[in-house]
Amino acid sequence: MNNVLKLLLEGEPLDTAxxxxxxxxxxxxVDRELASLRTQGILLGMRAVxxxxxxxxxxxxxxxxxxxxxxxxxxxxxxxxxISQFEQVESCFLMSGGYxxxxxxxxxxxxxxxxxxxxxxxxxxxxQGTSTHFFLRAYKKDGFVVTDEGTRRDQPSVSx
Amino acid sequence: xxDSARFVAQHVASLPKSGIRDFFAIVSKMKDAVSLxxxxxxxxxxxxxxxxxxxxxxxxxxxxxxxxxxLALREEISRYVAGNYGPEYNPEDEILVTVGVSEALDALLRxxxxxxxxVLYHEPCYVSYAPSVTLCHATPIPIRTVSSDQFAxxxxxxxxxxxxxxxxxxxxxxxxxTGGTANRQKLEEIAKFAIEKDxxxxxxxxxxxxxFEGDHVSIASLPGMRERTVFLHGFSKAFAMTxxxxxxxxxxxxxxxxxLKIHQYGIxxxxxxxxxxxxxxxxxxxxxxxxxRDKYRERRDFIVRRFNELGLPCHLPRGAFYAFxxxxxxxxxxxxxxxxxxxxxxxxxxxxxxxGAAGAGFCRASFSTSYERIHEAGERIARxxxxxxxxx
Numbered sequence: 001m002n003n004v005l006k007l008l009l010e011g012e013p014l015d016t017a018x019x020x021x022x023x024x025x026x027x028x029x030v031d032r033e034l035a036s037l038r039t040q041g042i043l044l045g046m047r048a049v050x051x052x053x054x055x056x057x058x059x060x061x062x063x064x065x066x067x068x069x070x071x072x073x074x075x076x077x078x079x080x081x082x083i084s085q086f087e088q089v090e091s092c093f094l095m096s097g098g099y100x101x102x103x104x105x106x107x108x109x110x111x112x113x114x115x116x117x118x119x120x121x122x123x124x125x126x127x128q129g130t131s132t133h134f135f136l137r138a139y140k141k142d143g144f145v146v147t148d149e150g151t152r153r154d155q156p157s158v159s160x
Numbered sequence: 161x162x163d164s165a166r167f168v169a170q171h172v173a174s175l176p177k178s179g180i181r182d183f184f185a186i187v188s189k190m191k192d193a194v195s196l197x198x199x200x201x202x203x204x205x206x207x208x209x210x211x212x213x214x215x216x217x218x219x220x221x222x223x224x225x226x227x228x229x230x231l232a233l234r235e236e237i238s239r240y241v242a243g244n245y246g247p248e249y250n251p252e253d254e255i256l257v258t259v260g261v262s263e264a265l266d267a268l269l270r271x272x273x274x275x276x277x278x279v280l281y282h283e284p285c286y287v288s289y290a291p292s293v294t295l296c297h298a299t300p301i302p303i304r305t306v307s308s309d310q311f312a313x314x315x316x317x318x319x320x321x322x323x324x325x326x327x328x329x330x331x332x333x334x335x336x337x338t339g340g341t342a343n344r345q346k347l348e349e350i351a352k353f354a355i356e357k358d359x360x361x362x363x364x365x366x367x368x369x370x371x372f373e374g375d376h377v378s379i380a381s382l383p384g385m386r387e388r389t390v391f392l393h394g395f396s397k398a399f400a401m402t403x404x405x406x407x408x409x410x411x412x413x414x415x416x417x418x419x420l421k422i423h424q425y426g427i428x429x430x431x432x433x434x435x436x437x438x439x440x441x442x443x444x445x446x447x448x449x450x451x452x453r454d455k456y457r458e459r460r461d462f463i464v465r466r467f468n469e470l471g472l473p474c475h476l477p478r479g480a481f482y483a484f485x486x487x488x489x490x491x492x493x494x495x496x497x498x499x500x501x502x503x504x505x506x507x508x509x510x511x512x513x514x515x516g517a518a519g520a521g522f523c524r525a526s527f528s529t530s531y532e533r534i535h536e537a538g539e540r541i542a543r544x545x546x547x548x549x550x551x552x
Contacts, residue, residue: 014532022462024465157188157193157195157198158184158197158198159197
């Protein structure tokens with residue numbers, strides 16, 4: 001794997017100058033590498049990972065299982081791409097198993113999610129049924145365990 | 161008034177305090193210090209290993225074990241050592257599970273040394289070697305290793321240091337604090353010398369999995385050495401299990417029996433919970449161990465390059481997770497360098513002299529920490545160096 005990408009995926013908060021120093025590249029080379037990863041469509045973007053409990057006070061998040069009828073519609077891709085366009089949709093996946101699409105949405109409150117399901121999703125041609133589950137509490141997010149209360153508190157700062 | 165110190169035995173009272181302790185006292189009171197002084201993995205023990213400890217508790221496995229350790233663990237150790245290092249040890253009477261390698265080495269020295277015996281060891285080295293020898297009323301004989309030789313033990317230096325009365329040779333490759341390693345050819349010469357002088361070899365191989373270049377060779381695997389070597393190892397570094405306090409000794413039954421006497425009266429047995437976790441580490445821990453080793457290697461390359469860029473010459477350590485840069489260009493001795501760096505820029509490194517006189521002119525910087533911290537430490541050290549008259 002590309003070294004810049006590998007370092008980004010470790011999740012340490014590093015800017016391009018720091019990455020350049022670590023990889024002995026120089027900040028400009030890191031910028032070029034990042035630009036190339038974007039052009040290739042490998043790197044879609046970078047955003048901060050917030051503690052879900054901080055987010056939860058401001059937004060609600062739900063996962064919606066969607067069953068789809070494909071006859072006479074745009075097929076899975078057509079419907080999934082359409083659903084993905086809504087700004088409330090954080091992610092959208094085609095799934096194997098008991099339903100077809102898994103959609104993660106965020107909104108200001110529960111009613112707005114309900115509105116999205118009834119007024120947007122349910123009206124889409126081919127959507128047969130939905131099942132909505134609200135997130136209550138997060139224990140791990142994007143690789144970060146969020147319930148860990150200073151596991152290493154007792155580690156001495158200097159040891160032999 | 162507490163005058164209880166008068167009860168302390170003379171040979172204990174005269175032991176110097178560890179330089180690291182004083183340093184720790186200062187750092188621990190300091191807020192926002194960047195510490196490169198930590199002598200343990202920055203990884204938390206892999207979860208499957210922690211879970212094995214939880215399962216032990218859940219199942220009520222909270223008793224004493226056999227003094228030697230559980231047979232299940234000794235059998236796993238036997239397989240692991242044979243598979244990775246070569247020599248085969250009988251789990252029945254050639255393996256002793258201890259509370260870390262420190263206990264194993266202490267028990268070995270106490271089991272083998274008579275007052276006045278001499279013990280050879282290479283320096284700079286782990287802080288406990290010389291004091292443990294002194295506590296046995298024996299004499300530590302350091303052999304200097306040097307940075308131009310990547311702190312490997314030169315067999316000629318060993319020969320020169322030898323004197324009548326030497327009974328034990330302590331080896332530690334890869335070495336804390338230098339990351340020094342010994343290749344097969346050097347080990348063969350050392351082994352030949354040990355046989356010639358009838359030395360017992362205590363080989364502390366706690367960092368052996370963290371060897372970044374070449375294959376680790378254990379001296380116990382060389383011809384004629386199994387019968388005069390005690391192979392010391394543990395779980396702290398490779399499996400990030402420092403707090404579990406589990407180590408072991410493998411060696412000929414006669415010596416292990418001697419160690420067992422000390423262990424059974426002084427310790428009884430290692431914690432059963434830790435022993436259960438150790439079994440899991442040996443059975444299923446290889447993947448996480450290799451992952452951690454890769455991370456250490458990447459961080460090593462960065463910190464070593466950084467020290468060299470800063471004009472503090474640093475050899476590439478071939479094992480362990482410590483860089484050991486030469487700080488003589490600063491015009492400061494090791495202790496002054498470390499103290500001033502801490503006071504001025506709040507970066508903690510350990511003065512090389514904490515690891516013996518041969519560490520003078522160096523400091524130890526652990527790269528078992530995040531890129532962000534190593535980067536920040538590098539920036540702060542650069543600022544510190546700019547203020548030194550010798551560097552202007």
